[in-house]
Amino acid sequence: MKSDSAVPPIDPPSLAERIRLEMDSFTPTEKRAAHMLLSHYPFAGLDTVAEFASRAGISAPSVLRFVTRLGFGGFPEFQRHLREELEAQLLSPLAKSSPSDRSHGAPALASFAESVIGNLRATVENIAPAEFEAVVELLSDQRRPVHFTGGRFTGALARYAESHLRIVRSHVDYIEGQPALWRDRMIEIGRKDVIVAFDIRRYQEDVTALCETAARQGATVVLLTDPWLSPIARVARHVLPAHIVAPSNWDSSAGLLLITEALVAAVTKRLWETAKPRMEAVERLRNEKP
Amino acid sequence: MKSDSAVPPIDPPSLAERIRLEMDSFTPTEKRAAHMLLSHYPFAGLDTVAEFASRAGISAPSVLRFVTRLGFGGFPEFQRHLREELEAQLLSPLAKSSPSDRSHGAPALASFAESVIGNLRATVENIAPAEFEAVVELLSDQRRPVHFTGGRFTGALARYAESHLRIVRSHVDYIEGQPALWRDRMIEIGRKDVIVAFDIRRYQEDVTALCETAARQGATVVLLTDPWLSPIARVARHVLPAHIVAPSNWDSSAGLLLITEALVAAVTKRLWETAKPRMEAVERLRNEKP
DNA sequence: GAAAAGCTGTACCAAAAATTTCAGCCAAGA
DNA sequence: TCTTGGCTGAAATTTTTGGTACAGCTTTTC
Structure with a gap:
């Protein structure tokens, strides 16, 4: 959940603009500073005072x-x-685009979608290939039991992941975040186990506690989180961050879902030899039911 | 004019790229620093060491x-x-987001993401604004109880929707798909109730049955499905289809999630007057727990 | 299971940066 | 020409920042 209501919609007048307007009221050395800044705006101002002064040919105090x-x-x-x-x-090209440019599609939906798409792109950019591959490798190891867990919102994503992966391979389950529900299961968690935790801001203490406990017992923790990193990152072997900011009072989990689905797809592909008969068997069982 | 041989062809190996490649050779705290930097590249690095360290949640020396x-x-x-x-x-706008630059990130992830993004765009295109608005309207009517449900995979999405909307307004719940679990609840479902069902191909008979029963009792059914439309569409008042085909053995639910999040965002905005105090109250209750 | 290696944060120090002081300078007005 | 007012920059001062040594802890290795 994010903070409250509206965001400033107006473009504040750029500093460069203001400088141009006030230019005539400057003293000679101030003008030199102003020209220097405007000619390489805004990078000229990002150095030190001394650097700025020397490039403009004036003294530091004047700056x-x-x-x-x-x-x-x-x-x-x-x-x-x-x-x-x-x-x-x-960053504006993403945020600014299409408040009302598409005539069809629900406007609210369209702009929301553009924002989400921006998140997905950013998410992909910021994930290290090696990290992603390592997680695929980990989840493809059928000797290692996999446990999914998540917070009050992200728990649904953990469930989503679990419902797919459990068909591809065995030893997959979902652990509720409440300590009362996992405390006794912990004795079964050891070095071979893999915990995949979903946790985004307003990080949930119980999920953190679960992962810390599991890590202490030697389990390998994989974390899907936001760019600010849940505290779970401290005990996680692998971290996959997703961008989550959306034009809403809520954060968007689309990036997490993207990673999840990509992981499931990759693992399914890697385990195809054993996954295929498994999936067919599951299908057969479902149809037998009536 | 000659061919493009004169143009500087070399992509300066961006620092970000190098970091992504070396990511797995980093220590845990170094990874936190790296993720922090990549997530707000390169602005995160332009502050002071102390600022950088605190944002990444590590110490200055580690930075x-x-x-x-x-x-x-x-x-x-x-x-x-x-x-x-x-x-x-x-200074060279063309260098920005060149296709070659896109290719990094986990390859499997990247191509999967492009496919998903295509789905999202197609989904937005094919949804009638009026339909979307009508559903927002429906879910914003606090006198009408809202029930979410879904199939074995999509059930997680229904849960996701429910976990958000239940904070925004009252009379929101989730119904399990198995008939044994909803049969007896049906006597409470009537004209005022709204059923929001998630169902994509390999359509599930139990979910269909649930919706048909509810519809027969006068409930309004909203359906989130794929472009081939679940049989539930026959009894649904509103249908919001999402594209789901992905380069995977599984379908992608990203489009459904997009619609879900956009709906939640819109309803939250519309009910903001009453939702805000509610959300604050929920937050307060959560913090009281210890 | 013990020893070694490696990682991380606290406390401290050195360096460099920003800021203030102040004396000189230049231009305008008497 | 002398004075006044306001700019300007050298140097001193203060604040902030980057950097280092070391001790505790975790993880790895034998």
Whole structure:
């Protein structure tokens, strides 16, 4: 769950713009500073005061007076502003696109979808191939029991993963997050076991406790989380982070689902020799029921 | 004009790329630093060491060791590299997100993701805005109890929807698909009730039966399904189809999740006046627990 | 199961950065 | 020409930051 209501919708006037407007009211050295900054905006401002001063051919104090004049409390504050402006500008192509550009499709749905797609792309970018492969390898080892778990929202994803993987291979189950429900199961968890935990912000203490306990007993922990990393990361062997920010009061789990499905697909492929007969057998059993 | 041989063809091996490749050779805390940096690349690295360390949840010395390990002489040198890389990238808009750049990330993951993204786009295209809006309207009516249900795989999505919506409003629950579990609950289902069913191919008879029974008693049925439409569509008031084909032995539910999250977001927004205090109350209750 | 190797954080120190002080300088006005 | 007001930069000062040594702990190895 994220914080409350609206986000600032208006584009704040860029600092560069303001500088151009106030240019004539500057003193000569201030103008040199301003031109220097504008000519390599905003990178010229990201160095140190001394560097900035020397490039502009003026003294450090003059640079300080310049940024003070612009209304900043000091040079670090000025730099922070530049960074934030730059970051916002760089990320905007995703966020800004299509508030109302597609005429069909529900507008709310369409813009939400664009945002989610951005998350998926970012998620893929930030996952190390080796990490992903290692997890596939781990889940493909049929001698190692696999246990899925998750928090109040992400628990559903853990269930989703479990419901697929349990058909592909054996020794797959789902563990409820509440300590009362897993405490006694822990005696069975050991070095061979693999815990796959889903946990995103508003990290849940009980899930963390479960993983810590399991890790202490030698289990291998795999964590699917957000970019800020659940505390479980401390005990996790492998971490797969997904971007989750969406134009909603809630976080989006689409990235986690993507990773989950990709993992399941990869494991299924790797275990195909044994998975195929298994899946056929499951199908047969289901049809026998009536 | 000649061919493109004159253009600098070499992709400067971005630092991010190097980090992804070496990821598995990192120590646990180094991995946290790496993930932190990659998730907000490169802005996360432009702050001070202390800031970086605290955001990554590690100590300052670990950050220093991390950048040393990457081959930099010190933190300032590391920052300078980031700035230069950023500047270079920003000055050549074409270099941004080139196709060759996309190819890294886990290959299996990347191609899977592209496929899923295609599904999401197609899903949005094929949903009638009016239908989506009507469902939002329906779920926002607090006088109407809402029941979620789904099949063996999609049940997890129904649970996911339920876990969110139950915080936004009251009278929300989840019904298990097995007839034995819902038969007796059916006497309570009537004209005011709303059933939201998730069902994709290999359509499940029990879920269909549940919806038919509910519909017969006057309930309004909303169906999230695949483009081939579950038989439930015959009794459903509203149908929201999602594309599900993925390069896997399994279908992808990402489109269904997208619709689900968009619905939850829209309903939360519409009910914000009453949802906000509710969400705060839930949060308070959770924190009281210890 | 004990010893060794390696990893991580606390506490501390050194370095460098930002900021302030102050004296000189230049231009405008008497 | 002298004075005044405000810029400007060298140097001193203060604050912040990056870097290091060391001790505790975990993991690995024999």
